[in-house]
Amino acid sequence: MKFVSAIIKPFKLDEVREALSIIGVQGITVTEVKGFGRQKGHTELYRGAEYVVDFLPKVKLEVAIKDELLDQVVDAIEKSAATGKIGDGKIFIFNLEEVYRIRTGETGVEAL
Amino acid sequence: MKKLLSMFALVTMLGFGFTGNTYAEDAAPVAEAATAVAPAAEAAAAAVAPAATEVAPAAAPAPVPNKGDTAWMLMATVLVSLMVIPGLALFYGGLVRQKNMLSVLMQVFMIFSLMGVLWAIYGYSVAFTGGSPYFGGLSKAFLAGVTPDSLGATFSKGTYIPELVFVAFQLTFAAITPALIVGAFAERMKFSAILAFMVLWFTFAYLPLAHMVWYWDGPDAITDAASLETVVANAGWLWAKGALDFAGGTVVHINAGVAGLVGAIMVGKRIGYGKEAMTPHSLTLTMVGAALLWVGWFGFNAGSNLEANGYAALALVNTFIATGAATLSWTFSEWMLKSKPSMLGAVSGAVAGLVAITPACGFVGPMGAIVIGLLVSPICYFMVAKVKYVLGYDDALDVFGIHAIGGVFGALATGVFVNPALGGAGVVDYVANGVAAYDFGAQMTAQVYAVITAIVLSAVVSFIAFKIVDVLIGLRVSEEAEREGLDTSQHGERAYHN
Numbered sequence: 001m002k003f004v005s006a007i008i009k010p011f012k013l014d015e016v017r018e019a020l021s022i023i024g025v026q027g028i029t030v031t032e033v034k035g036f037g038r039q040k041g042h043t044e045l046y047r048g049a050e051y052v053v054d055f056l057p058k059v060k061l062e063v064a065i066k067d068e069l070l071d072q073v074v075d076a077i078e079k080s081a082a083t084g085k086i087g088d089g090k091i092f093i094f095n096l097e098e099v100y101r102i103r104t105g106e107t108g109v110e111a112l
Numbered sequence: 113m114k115k116l117l118s119m120f121a122l123v124t125m126l127g128f129g130f131t132g133n134t135y136a137e138d139a140a141p142v143a144e145a146a147t148a149v150a151p152a153a154e155a156a157a158a159a160v161a162p163a164a165t166e167v168a169p170a171a172a173p174a175p176v177p178n179k180g181d182t183a184w185m186l187m188a189t190v191l192v193s194l195m196v197i198p199g200l201a202l203f204y205g206g207l208v209r210q211k212n213m214l215s216v217l218m219q220v221f222m223i224f225s226l227m228g229v230l231w232a233i234y235g236y237s238v239a240f241t242g243g244s245p246y247f248g249g250l251s252k253a254f255l256a257g258v259t260p261d262s263l264g265a266t267f268s269k270g271t272y273i274p275e276l277v278f279v280a281f282q283l284t285f286a287a288i289t290p291a292l293i294v295g296a297f298a299e300r301m302k303f304s305a306i307l308a309f310m311v312l313w314f315t316f317a318y319l320p321l322a323h324m325v326w327y328w329d330g331p332d333a334i335t336d337a338a339s340l341e342t343v344v345a346n347a348g349w350l351w352a353k354g355a356l357d358f359a360g361g362t363v364v365h366i367n368a369g370v371a372g373l374v375g376a377i378m379v380g381k382r383i384g385y386g387k388e389a390m391t392p393h394s395l396t397l398t399m400v401g402a403a404l405l406w407v408g409w410f411g412f413n414a415g416s417n418l419e420a421n422g423y424a425a426l427a428l429v430n431t432f433i434a435t436g437a438a439t440l441s442w443t444f445s446e447w448m449l450k451s452k453p454s455m456l457g458a459v460s461g462a463v464a465g466l467v468a469i470t471p472a473c474g475f476v477g478p479m480g481a482i483v484i485g486l487l488v489s490p491i492c493y494f495m496v497a498k499v500k501y502v503l504g505y506d507d508a509l510d511v512f513g514i515h516a517i518g519g520v521f522g523a524l525a526t527g528v529f530v531n532p533a534l535g536g537a538g539v540v541d542y543v544a545n546g547v548a549a550y551d552f553g554a555q556m557t558a559q560v561y562a563v564i565t566a567i568v569l570s571a572v573v574s575f576i577a578f579k580i581v582d583v584l585i586g587l588r589v590s591e592e593a594e595r596e597g598l599d600t601s602q603h604g605e606r607a608y609h610n
Binding site: 044045046047048049051053 | 457
């Protein structure tokens with residue numbers, strides 16, 4: 001099992017969610033986050049006072065999937081989240097040791 | 113609002129002209145006849161005046177306030193309340209950080225309430241009864257003798273409004289002025305210290321200045337050169353100097369702005385000032401607040417005419433266009449110098465324009481108003497975006513940079529653009545019952561006197577008042593409380609739950 005964590009541009013969330021649903025991903029967790037990469041921040045001005053805003057708003061989405069789905073998931077996110085401009089985000093992949101479904105007590109792939 | 117209240121006793125001092133007017137009004141079931149007769153009666157007054165002195169005490173029936181004037185002034189009073197709560201509160205509230213939102217709203221709300229009570233107890237009496245040229249008396253403390261039948265004078269002979277309307281209208285001015293100051297030391301001062309300071313400042317800075325600028329016996333007290341001298345001798349010091357301040361450029365804006373500067377310096381900079389981001393938490397609310405200020409300001413400026421007539425309309429028109437011009441000039445200044453036109457810039461320009469047109473609104477013509485609006489914003493912008501950082505004081509919401517600087521500019525510009533040759537309405541000569549000849553040197557001297565008096569008075573009183581409060585209560589919250597935010601540390605609540 002794999003755990004995929006992707007940082008994307010907030011306005012791309014709906015497209016990514018749709019792309020993942022099509023390939024059969026059953027659940028997604030989404031968090032509004034802030035951060036910076038190569039895109040860096042931007043400058044804001046308030047009555048002449050200049051503030052450099054380092055952290056830009058992004059969306060982090062997390063999905064837990066069975067191994068066979070990994071390539072499709074990465075491909076779906078890459079395609080649906082891309083704008084071609086700097087700041088499109090990153091995808092991180094982790095090995096997932098175990099999963100429990102709280103309601104039934106199922107474990108492993110059954111619980112995904 | 114330059115004004116006075118004059119009561120029945122005053123009426124007895126009036127000349128025959130007034131009496132004639134009153135009869136005309138009394139006979140007013142035939143309304144047209146009243147209008148037609150009034151000018152004639154006034155013309156006759158000059159000729160008969162000498163004899164009138166002996167006749168008046170016996171004659172002089174009480175004049176009846178015009179219902180149109182009264183209705184307008186009631187509405188104008190409500191409009192000024194709209195400026196304070198919610199207008200000013202939201203304007204300031206949006207500009208502070210989220211953790212201090214409620215503290216600012218609470219300060220404005222409480223000051224508004226506190227000043228209303230103090231105004232009735234002694235404020236009105238100290239500001240608007242005779243006494244010395246600098247300070248009124250206590251004869252109307254607790255609003256003694258002010259009843260629904262009491263009359264207040266306006267700027268037209270023989271025209272009165274109920275004194276209680278004048279009391280209420282002036283109450284709103286006394287309430288907004290201290291509330292303006294809190295923006296300068298927002299986000300760091302103790303709530304109790306603010307309230308204590310405001311009581312001292314209101315008593316020793318606001319009331320004397322209001323008295324000096326606005327107290328006089330009213331137009332009906334002036335019939336000839338001799339009576340003019342009496343009125344000048346009784347009037348407030350700056351009124352007697354001939355200083356023009358239609359709606360409160362000196363009394364309200366310079367006064368509050370200077371107090372803000374003294375406060376910002378004495379309370380000290382916010383922790384992290386210049387290092388941490390102190391960005392406005394909701395420019396949406398700031399825009400809503402500024403818009404309410406603008407709308408309410410129509411009552412503030414046009415209401416200061418005390419009558420519903422052409423001069424009120426002039427003040428209203430000037431309040432529109434000077435503000436519009438100032439919004440444009442701030443926005444374009446910022447656009448050219450900093451590349452982007454900001455919402456905060458637009459509302460800052462609007463407030464600067466409103467401040468600058470305040471002393472001028474009933475005196476200058478519409479084209480003068482446009483010039484005033486166009487010029488004030490670049491000056492204020494330079495103050496808040498450059499000078500403030502060079503000098504290094506932390507006037508958090510730019511009370512000094514916008515209200516004091518805009519107020520000084522407006523007061524001086526009033527002296528220039530009141531000139532009928534520049535489209536101004538001129539100054540009324542109540543002896544000749546016409547527009548007085550304009551004298552640039554004399555008018556500017558009077559304006560400068562008013563500006564300097566306001567600056568010195570407010571600075572000295574503020575300094576002493578802050579010192580006293582510092583010794584008794586302490587001005588600042590603890591570092592921990594400041595970092596945590598005043599909402600939870602001072603008021604035990606949060607503005608937003610997310």
